[in-house]
Amino acid sequence: MIRLSHVSRDFPRRGRALDDVTFSVEKGEFVFLTGHSGSGKSTTLRMLHMADRPTEGEVRVAGFSSKLTSDREIWKLRRRVGFVFQDFRLLPGRTARENVAFALEVTGTPRREIGPRTSRLLSQVGLSARTGALVEELSGGEQQRVSVARALANEPLVLLADEPTGNLDERSARGILELFRDLNASGMAVLMATHDLDLVRSISDVRTLELSGGRLVFDSGA
Amino acid sequence: MHAIREAIAGFRRAPLLTALSATMVGLALFVVGLFGVATYNLHEALSRIEDRVEVVAYVRDNALDEELRILEEDVMAMPEVVGVRYVSKDQALEAARRDLPEFEDLFAGLDTNPLPASMEVELASGARTPDVVARVAERMTLHPAVEDVRYGQEWVDRLFLLQNIGGIATLILGSAFAVVAALIIGTAIRIALFARREEIQVMRLVGATNGFIRRPFLLEGAITGALGGTLAAAATWGAWWGVSNAVFPLSWIPWSWVLAGIGAGAAFGLLASAVSIRRHLQEI
Ligand SMILES: Nc1ncnc2c1ncn2[C@@H]1O[C@H](COP(=O)(O)OP(=O)(O)OP(=O)(O)O)[C@@H](O)[C@H]1O
Ligand SMILES: [Mg+2]
Numbered sequence: 318m319i320r321l322s323h324v325s326r327d328f329p330r331r332g333r334a335l336d337d338v339t340f341s342v343e344k345g346e347f348v349f350l351t352g353h354s355g356s357g358k359s360t361t362l363r364m365l366h367m368a369d370r371p372t373e374g375e376v377r378v379a380g381f382s383s384k385l386t387s388d389r390e391i392w393k394l395r396r397r398v399g400f401v402f403q404d405f406r407l408l409p410g411r412t413a414r415e416n417v418a419f420a421l422e423v424t425g426t427p428r429r430e431i432g433p434r435t436s437r438l439l440s441q442v443g444l445s446a447r448t449g450a451l452v453e454e455l456s457g458g459e460q461q462r463v464s465v466a467r468a469l470a471n472e473p474l475v476l477l478a479d480e481p482t483g484n485l486d487e488r489s490a491r492g493i494l495e496l497f498r499d500l501n502a503s504g505m506a507v508l509m510a511t512h513d514l515d516l517v518r519s520i521s522d523v524r525t526l527e528l529s530g531g532r533l534v535f536d537s538g539a
Numbered sequence: 540m541h542a543i544r545e546a547i548a549g550f551r552r553a554p555l556l557t558a559l560s561a562t563m564v565g566l567a568l569f570v571v572g573l574f575g576v577a578t579y580n581l582h583e584a585l586s587r588i589e590d591r592v593e594v595v596a597y598v599r600d601n602a603l604d605e606e607l608r609i610l611e612e613d614v615m616a617m618p619e620v621v622g623v624r625y626v627s628k629d630q631a632l633e634a635a636r637r638d639l640p641e642f643e644d645l646f647a648g649l650d651t652n653p654l655p656a657s658m659e660v661e662l663a664s665g666a667r668t669p670d671v672v673a674r675v676a677e678r679m680t681l682h683p684a685v686e687d688v689r690y691g692q693e694w695v696d697r698l699f700l701l702q703n704i705g706g707i708a709t710l711i712l713g714s715a716f717a718v719v720a721a722l723i724i725g726t727a728i729r730i731a732l733f734a735r736r737e738e739i740q741v742m743r744l745v746g747a748t749n750g751f752i753r754r755p756f757l758l759e760g761a762i763t764g765a766l767g768g769t770l771a772a773a774a775t776w777g778a779w780w781g782v783s784n785a786v787f788p789l790s791w792i793p794w795s796w797v798l799a800g801i802g803a804g805a806a807f808g809l810l811a812s813a814v815s816i817r818r819h820l821q822e823i
Contacts, residue, residue, distance in 0.1 A: 366744075395746030406744070408737055419738075422541060423747040471746060 318344045318475060318506050319365060324374035326360055326531075334360050336531040337374070342508055344474070347501045348538070349517050350510040352528035358510035361528065362479045365508070366398045367391050379474050396424060399468030403480035405460045407452045413439065413463045414448040420470035438466040442496060458489025465496060475506040482513060490516060545755035546762060549731045556727040557763055563723050564767025564804050565774065567716030572775030572792075572800060574709035579792045581702055594660040594675050594690040600628070602656075602684035610658060610682045617675060619666035624659045628652045655686060669696055717807065724763055724808055725815035728756050732819050739823050756816050757809055764808020768801035 319342040326335040335357045342348050350358050363369040364376045367386060376383040379397040386394060407416050418435045426434065439448050442462040452460055461481055468476060476497070482490035494516060501507045511517065517525060524538030550557050598607065611623050626634070631654040636646050660675060676688040732739065742752050776791070783789050 389749060392743075392746040392748045395744065400744055406737075406741060408741060419741065420745040423742045423751060424745060425751070467741075467745065 318342055318346075318379065319508065320377045321361070321364070322375045322377075324361075324364065324371040324376055326357075326364070326369065327372045334531050335364075335371070338528070338531070338533045339374075340526060340533060340536060342475070342506055345501070345504050345506055346538075347498070347507045347523050348509070349523055349525045350508060350528065351512060351514065351517060351525055353512065356528040357531040358512075358528055359479050360531075362400075362477050362508070362510055365477055366400055367394055396471040397474050399465075399471070399473035399476040401461070401464050401468050401476065401478040401481045403483040405452075405457075405464045405484075407460055407463055407467075409452060412449050412451055413444060413455065413459075413466075416452060416463050417466045417470060420467045424471055434470070438469055439463075441469065442466045443492075456489065457485050458492055461485060461489070461493055462496065465493070469500070473505070475508065476500060478507070478509040480511055481509060482511065482516060491519075494520070541751075542754040542758050545735075546758040549755065549759045550762075552734055553727055553730055556723065556730065557766075560720060560723045560727050560763045560808075561766040561770060563716055563720035564764050564807060565770030567713050567720050567807075568768055568771030568800055568804055569774045569778075570709055570712045570716060572771050573778060574705055574713075575792050575796055575800070576775060576779050576789060577705055578702060579796075580789050581698060583790055584698075593662065594672060594679065594688060596658045596660070596676075596679045596682075596688045597655040597686045598657060598684050599686045600655065606682065606684035607658075610679070610684050613682070614658070614660055614675070614679060617678070619663050619671050619675065620660055621663050622661040624661070626657045626659060628654055628656045631655070631657065658685075669699055720767065720807070721811040721814070724760055724811040725818075727763070728760060728812045728815040729819045731756060731759060732816070732823060736823050739820075753813075753816050753820070757812055760808040760810075760812025760815075761805045762808070764811070765801055765805035767808070768804025771804065772797045772800055 321338050321340055324335055324338045325333060327333050338357075338361065350361060352358050360369065364371060364383065365378050367376075367378075367381070367383060370376075370383050378394060381390075381394040381397075408419065411419070414435055417438050418431050421431045421434060436445070436448070439445055442465050444459060444462050444466065447455060447459060450459075452463060455463065461484075465476075465481075478497070481497075482493050485493065490513065497507050497509060498520075517523075525535070526533060526537075527535035596610075598610075607625070611625070614620055614623050629652065632646065632652050635654060636643065658679070660679070662671065662675070672690045676690050679685050679688050739752055779789060779791055
């Protein structure tokens with residue numbers, strides 16, 4: 318499903334941000350990616366939906382190789398991989414419903430399917446009651462749920478989340494994590510970067526990877 | 540559908556810039572349009588003149604019948620030539636008396652006929668170009684029987700020269716406006732791209748194709764260009780109407796030319812926006 322083989326990433330002035338990282342995530346797995354600020358979590362996740370590419374090594378995601386996939390083909394990968402950010406990245410001035418429907422519209426979903434599918438996605442993330450609210454009117458936790466619903470729009474095989482609970486209070490954070498667990502239970506792989514160790518420790522049966530200075534220093538499942 | 544909606548939204552966002560872009564495209568095509576009207580009318584005039592373009596070879600008084608026969612055969616053998624008419628000295632004088640009655644006294648006082656006999660060559664209607672005329676004339680000059688050849692060369696040449704000068708002026712002015720138009724369309728598209736930055740980022744994130752992301756902006760460029768083309772057509776028509784009514788009558792260009800002009804505007808707008816998108820989309 319996801320495989321990094323000896324992946325390194327050098328940035329012009331910064332130097333090596335990822336250093337010979339190798340790991341894989343199987344179908345249906347739930348994995349935490351932890352590490353201090355600057356350890357390379359975001360850089361790793363960016364590789365996984367090819368917003369960035371390795372300087373050395375190879376990344377394979379859902380059958381797409383970082384060495385073979387051209388920029389023109391990235392959209393195919395993006396439809397297999399859902400992505401959630403710390404800051405939600407929702408379109409302001411639009412409702413929860415419009416934000417989710419947008420993802421369906423721009424990926425060519427037939428018009429008459431968009432309505433029902435949007436409703437289904439919003440109820441899947443527990444937001445059926447607030448679909449008509451503008452995103453500005455929603456709480457952080459609710460906004461993150463909208464962004465998860467959007468990430469699920471194309472029925473991805475894997476959900477990547479970069480500090481999805483970073484902007485949320487503990488209660489909302491826990492809610493989002495529960496949502497991820499539910500999605501994982503229904504078969505979706507989840508890779509979640511976080512430095513909230515309390516959150517990580519609150520769950521015992523989840524594999525944890527730790528990055529430090531761009532190197533993979535711990536893998537509980539290896 | 541999405542692309543059309545978004546392109547219209549783009550115009551609403553920057554109506555002034557759209558108007559400016561369309562105006563510049565319009566100016567560029569207006570120059571071309573004026574040239575088109577001029578060329579079209581010149582061609583009409585030329586083809587009218589061309590009907591009368593013939594090559595006349597004046598024959599030496601002492602030319603032998605045999606030489607004249609060879610000349611006639613040789614000229615007739617050229618594929619562009621459809622007929623040759625021999626005008627004798629007497630016929631020439633008679634024609635002069637008829638055409639120029641005011642010189643009757645002069646003609647009457649003549650002891651000898653000063654007018655030369657001539658060979659009038661009629662060219663095929665498609666062959667009355669400066670090239671062909673000059674070639675036929677040159678060939679005839681080589682014959683010993685021929686004294687001199689005339690073919691209204693000067694002003695056929697002059698008309699073609701005029702057309703060439705017009706063409707060059709159009710090219711220079713038109714390209715200057717076109718460059719400015721391309722720059723403004725590029726800027727408009729760039730502004731539109733940045734105004735929709737967040738949406739574009741989300742589109743990429745969820746897997747919209749590059750084509751889908753570009754389409755509204757391409758359409759915006761094409762519509763702006765077509766708008767400019769329409770503007771140019773209207774301005775050209777206005778200029779034509781003014782000249783036709785106030786100065787001298789001119790023919791209006793065929794409507795297929797007008798359509799081609801609007802199409803060219805659209806293609807130009809499409810191209811200008813494509814270039815701008817290529818340059819700026821990756822910055823987003
Ligand atoms: N585009 C870039 N250019 C230069 N350096 C970069 C770039 N992106 C990331 N880095 C550097 O790479 C290192 C790893 O960054 P990354 O964002 O992956 O860390 P992180 O683990 O996500 O940190 P945080 O927990 O603060 O989000 C950092 O030192 C960062 O400065
Ligand atoms: Mg990060």
